[in-house]
Amino acid sequence: MSSKQGGKAKPLKQPKxxxxxxxxxxxxxxxxxxxxxxxxxxxxxxxxxxxxxGAGLKKSGKK
Structure with missing residues (x-):
């Protein structure tokens, strides 16, 4: 049973x-x-x- 079908089968096209x-x-x-x-x-x-x-970035009071 050798077939050349590999990978996923393509889905059937749906009618328009x-x-x-x-x-x-x-x-x-x-x-x-x-x-x-x-x-x-x-x-x-x-x-x-x-x-x-509002104020944007806040700065810390530490130096």
């Missing part, structure tokens, strides 16, 4: 899924979701600007 057709309600929901995500990204970008932690 058909493109979904959206109605007006679905499109409105998708658009709203994209706008909310965009607003969240902007808020996160604003929140990361400026000093983090």
């Amino acid at each position: 899924s058909d493109k979904k057709e959206y109605d007006e309600v679905d499109l409105a929901n998708l658009q709203k979701k994209k706008e909310e995500e965009k607003a969240l990204k902007e808020l996160r970008a604003k929140a990361q600007k400026g000093p983090v932690g």
Whole structure:
């Protein structure tokens, strides 16, 4: 029983899924979701600007 099959077998390709057709309600929901995500990204970008932690590195009083 000699075979030239070594290593893992390749997984079978899955058939391509058909493109979904959206109605007006679905499109409105998708658009709203994209706008909310965009607003969240902007808020996160604003929140990361400026000093983090306030005072920065603390120095010890010892010399």
